[in-house]
Amino acid sequence: xxxxxxxxxxxxxxxxxxxxxxxxxxxxxxxxxxxxxxxxxxxxxxxxxxxxxxxxxxxxxxxxxxxxxxxxxxxxxxxxxxxxxxxxxxxxxxxxxxxxxxxxxxxxxxxxxxxxxxxxxxxxxxxxxxxxxxxxxxxxxxxxxxxxxxxxxxxxxxxxxxxxxxxxxxxxxxxxxxxxxxxxxxxxxxxxxxxxxxxxxxxxxxxxxxxxxxxxxxxxxxxxxxxxxxxxxxxxxxxxxxxxxxxxxxxxxxxxxxxxxxxxxxxxxxxxxxxxxxxxxx
Numbered sequence: 001x002x003x004x005x006x007x008x009x010x011x012x013x014x015x016x017x018x019x020x021x022x023x024x025x026x027x028x029x030x031x032x033x034x035x036x037x038x039x040x041x042x043x044x045x046x047x048x049x050x051x052x053x054x055x056x057x058x059x060x061x062x063x064x065x066x067x068x069x070x071x072x073x074x075x076x077x078x079x080x081x082x083x084x085x086x087x088x089x090x091x092x093x094x095x096x097x098x099x100x101x102x103x104x105x106x107x108x109x110x111x112x113x114x115x116x117x118x119x120x121x122x123x124x125x126x127x128x129x130x131x132x133x134x135x136x137x138x139x140x141x142x143x144x145x146x147x148x149x150x151x152x153x154x155x156x157x158x159x160x161x162x163x164x165x166x167x168x169x170x171x172x173x174x175x176x177x178x179x180x181x182x183x184x185x186x187x188x189x190x191x192x193x194x195x196x197x198x199x200x201x202x203x204x205x206x207x208x209x210x211x212x213x214x215x216x217x218x219x220x221x222x223x224x225x226x227x228x229x230x231x232x233x234x235x236x237x238x239x240x241x242x243x244x245x246x247x248x249x250x251x252x253x254x255x256x257x258x259x260x261x262x263x264x265x266x267x268x269x270x271x272x273x274x275x276x277x278x279x280x281x282x
Contacts, residue, residue, distance in 0.1 A: 066272040067241035070094055070279055071261065072164060072193065072217075072250045074121050076111075077101030082253045087114055089258065091265040094276040096121040096164050096193075096250070099153035100134035112159040117275035119193065120157045122150065122181075124168030127198070132167065137181070139174045146180040154188065161277055162191025162213070164250070169198040178206050186212050191276060193217065195250060213280045221251035221260075230260050238270050246279050247271075 071091065076083050077098035086093070087110070095111045097104055098121050108118045123132035125139050132138075135153040137146055154160060163185060171177050172194065185192050185207075194204040194216040207214035219237040222230050233249075241247035251257050265273060 068246040068274045069241050069271040070248045070276045072096050075252050076107050077104045083107045085258050086253050089261050091273045092275050099156045104156050108158045118159045119162040120160050121166045122163050123166045124171035126167040127169045139177045143180040164193040165195040172201040172203045175202050217250050218247045219249045221249050222257045227256050241271050
């Protein structure tokens with residue numbers, strides 16, 4: 001019989017043989033599954049290139065700016081229905097409201113709510129006798145009387161951004177009278193619009209000299225309440241605005257005027273309507 005040592009050596013040889021056979025089997029399986037996958041890979045894969053960039057379109061040139069026009073609607077205050085007709089004009093008008101009238105505060109608040117700019121239309125003495133109504137300023141008043149009356153006028157108009165002159169052909173050419181008014185406007189940082197009811201008005205020049213935000217009217221749209229004349233004045237306004245880049249027109253809430261503005265401003269291609277304050281240089 002073989003000795004114990006020989007039997008042990010024989011068992012070890014069998015184990016080594018089994019391990020070797022298992023190793024060959026595993027290697028074969030691995031090769032069988034891996035090789036086809038490797039054969040699927042092309043020897044020289046195509047180079048990956050970044051997608052071509054599409055050039056950005058050139059920015060469109062900005063549209064040529066239209067001349068700016070401020071349309072100031074005067075004489076609002078005594079009549080609610082008149083104001084409601086003005087509110088139907090879909091454009092950023094500036095509402096110029098007479099002080100201390102029945103509907104002064106209502107028109108100012110409603111107009112402001114609807115997005116209109118509000119200024120006061122302050123009655124001032126004319127060369128020809130005219131009834132000024134509440135809050136009128138006269139050249140015969142003392143400085144204190146002018147200031148007191150003006151303050152009541154301003155307080156009666158909510159959301160006020162400035163004032164224009166109503167009538168005033170006598171008052172606005174009186175330097176002492178205007179010297180009483182302008183400092184009060186400056187205190188409140190209000191715009192002064194000289195309606196220029198007389199070529200002798202000193203209002204605009206004095207206001208500029210005192211550092212106020214000052215403007216002056218270019219055209220009265222409806223001095224004559226006639227559709228044909230209104231159209232003529234509008235064309236004159238457009239010419240001035242085209243030349244200067246801006247213009248101010250004052251108008252009245254009459255039937256012919258309202259109808260003209262509703263039609264003309266609906267699809268205007270000649271001018272852009274802006275609030276009065278937009279014409280103040282920064």
